[in-house]
Amino acid sequence: MRILCAVLVALAVSRELRADDAATARHLLQGVRAFKAERYDEALVELRVVARAADAPADLAYYLGPTLYKLQRYDEALAVFVASRAAPDALTDFYLGQTCYQLRLFRKARSVFAELRARGLGPVLHEAAGRYIALVDATYQTPPPAGSIDYYVSEGIARTASAPAVAAEYLDEARQVESLAREPHRHLEILERLAAAWNDSGRPQRVLGLAIEPAPSLELSWQRARAFAATGDAARARALLEAIRKAQAARAAEAEALLAQLPP
Amino acid sequence: MRMVLFSGLIGWFVATAPATASADDAHAEMAAALTAQADLHPAPLTLPVVSAAPLHAAASSAVKRGIPARSASGDAARSAANAADRASRNAQGTPSQALAHQAQAAAAAAAGQAQSQRAMRRHRK
Numbered sequence: 526m527r528i529l530c531a532v533l534v535a536l537a538v539s540r541e542l543r544a545d546d547a548a549t550a551r552h553l554l555q556g557v558r559a560f561k562a563e564r565y566d567e568a569l570v571e572l573r574v575v576a577r578a579a580d581a582p583a584d585l586a587y588y589l590g591p592t593l594y595k596l597q598r599y600d601e602a603l604a605v606f607v608a609s610r611a612a613p614d615a616l617t618d619f620y621l622g623q624t625c626y627q628l629r630l631f632r633k634a635r636s637v638f639a640e641l642r643a644r645g646l647g648p649v650l651h652e653a654a655g656r657y658i659a660l661v662d663a664t665y666q667t668p669p670p671a672g673s674i675d676y677y678v679s680e681g682i683a684r685t686a687s688a689p690a691v692a693a694e695y696l697d698e699a700r701q702v703e704s705l706a707r708e709p710h711r712h713l714e715i716l717e718r719l720a721a722a723w724n725d726s727g728r729p730q731r732v733l734g735l736a737i738e739p740a741p742s743l744e745l746s747w748q749r750a751r752a753f754a755a756t757g758d759a760a761r762a763r764a765l766l767e768a769i770r771k772a773q774a775a776r777a778a779e780a781e782a783l784l785a786q787l788p789p
Numbered sequence: 790m791r792m793v794l795f796s797g798l799i800g801w802f803v804a805t806a807p808a809t810a811s812a813d814d815a816h817a818e819m820a821a822a823l824t825a826q827a828d829l830h831p832a833p834l835t836l837p838v839v840s841a842a843p844l845h846a847a848a849s850s851a852v853k854r855g856i857p858a859r860s861a862s863g864d865a866a867r868s869a870a871n872a873a874d875r876a877s878r879n880a881q882g883t884p885s886q887a888l889a890h891q892a893q894a895a896a897a898a899a900a901g902q903a904q905s906q907r908a909m910r911r912h913r914k
Contacts, residue, residue, distance in 0.1 A: 553815045561822040616823045653829040672838030
């Protein structure tokens, strides 16, 4: 009798949970079916509903990114792919590579496709990834002109306020293209803007990954201090912030404010 | 206590089992669609370049020297740059190479026009 009661209670509780799950799962499936039928607008509506749900799948980028790509909303697709915290997935990454290619982020596209080929793809996608890589390599047989670096910097600046994650991808492209150029061009500016965009888009680890120690400018010191603070390394953040404060130059007030927020 | 645990376990199983199965179905169906609809043949690419910034810079210094800021050759050069940009975008956006070639030809024509206008200007001086 007691067991029967327990089962009834459990079923009553689970019914409530199941109703929400079923609704999200139904929208997801409808989104997938619409994508399959190449009705991408409809797929996007369904997937937006899924995205708003509390029980949205962790790998939403797998569905939403390609849908935005097919709608030629490449900036939004890239933002979805970059923000995803799901485990790497070959098909998601293939669409990320395609998105980068359409946005003319060719270095990024190349590295995505090369990594995919190294990790292993089916034969059809493996060959396709090879075609993307070959086209990028052919273009970069000669050093890129300064105008190309300017293009990526200006595209990055244009997106800094509205989409810092996408801006960071353009500025990172600028950094990579600049490294292939015949001579340095806006090198320090690119690093400063890139570090700021990575910090603004919640990727301080990438700032710390830049080989810029000691930082060649006060702005880079500031960005490194922000990154150290965001990753919990208060000691190194404090050392940099104290130096910026003492210099009494730009960022001194911001350094002061950030110092006040650091744990003792 | 054991009864609570037991009922919780049953509830969790009943609640998650169908949703998991449904998510798996969606994932598998999406995988098939993504593979089928992948762009396997990328369009040829050209490196994008910025031409607007130097033109603006030149304009301000030209104003100081009393030269009209936007000369005919400047406009032609700008339209050449725009055409080149369109060519590059078309080359990527459409699978048709013919369209890309058309756009690139337009860019070349505009660039040629700019060059001839500059030559005429030099000749007049």
